Amino acid sequence: MSPGRALRWGAAMAYAAGIFALSSQSGITAPEVVPNFDKVCHAVEYAGFTWVLALALEAGGSPLVAPRAALLATLYGASDEYHQRFTPGRDASAWDVAAD
Numbered sequence: 001m002s003p004g005r006a007l008r009w010g011a012a013m014a015y016a017a018g019i020f021a022l023s024s025q026s027g028i029t030a031p032e033v034v035p036n037f038d039k040v041c042h043a044v045e046y047a048g049f050t051w052v053l054a055l056a057l058e059a060g061g062s063p064l065v066a067p068r069a070a071l072l073a074t075l076y077g078a079s080d081e082y083h084q085r086f087t088p089g090r091d092a093s094a095w096d097v098a099a100d
Contacts (some may be wrong), residue, residue, distance in 0.1 A: 003063040008052075008056040008058070009056045010056045015048070016049070020080065023087065049073045077096070
């Protein structure tokens with residue numbers, strides 16, 4: 001693996017670890033100033049994750065990079081929601097997975 005590719009995969013793993021760390025926090029809630037603003041936050045968070053995954057997956061300009069990155073990010077989002085079921089003060093939400 002080239003150093004550049006290793007760096008891109010390292011960035012993807014660090015991003016995933018950041019998501020995991022944030023979702024492991026008990027009882028963190030943002031004030032509901034804008035209805036469903038948390039869904040916007042989820043969408044932005046996972047759009048960034050999808051982009052980082054696409055960079056890591058980049059293989060000669062394959063047209064399948066974006067769908068694969070989106071699929072991986074969605075699967076990670078679903079697993080993260082499942083993980084939140086076991087975190088005190090958090091819950092799992094299908095709507096959050098959809099926003100991811």
